[in-house]
Amino acid sequence: MSIDRISPDRVPTARTAALGLLPSARVDARYAELADLRLASTLTDEDAREEAELDPFDRITCRTHRRWLHQCVSSPHHAVPVSGHRWCRPCARPLDAAVDELAGDVRFSCPRCGQTPDNRATRQLTRACRASIAAAADRWPDRDLCA
Secondary structure, eight states, X not given: OOSSOOOTTSOOOHHHHHTTSOSSSOOOGGGTTOSOHHHXXXXXXXXXXXXXXXXXXXXXXXXXXXXXXXXXXXXXXXXXXXXXXTEETTXXXXXXXXXXXXXXXXXXXXXXXXXXXXXXXXXXXXXXXXXXXXXXXXXXXXXXXXX
């Protein structure tokens, strides 16, 4: 079985997860054709956890775009004026997103006033994007990077 692609009838094994290739061994059929097995597994896991307790704004994957969050956070779908996520309330505009995958960082700023809102929503989205960058690069926060 190729690790690049997975068919709906052949799901990853517990051995694959134990090797650290996936956060879990399950992949929902909706994500089975994704080339990134870790992404498919994380999407599946977050979908299930969101139904139970996960705040949708704490996800590191995007169900809509079927990508890591940092890869699509600049989409208009991720600007939410009601909650303030990727939004400048004084200027009533979506924030621009600058993602630096090499440095593992993301910055948001208003295209009008140039400021980054100092609020819970911006901090939450920044944390989620940084975790998304780390997960996509296989740098899980709890993994020993020196091993």
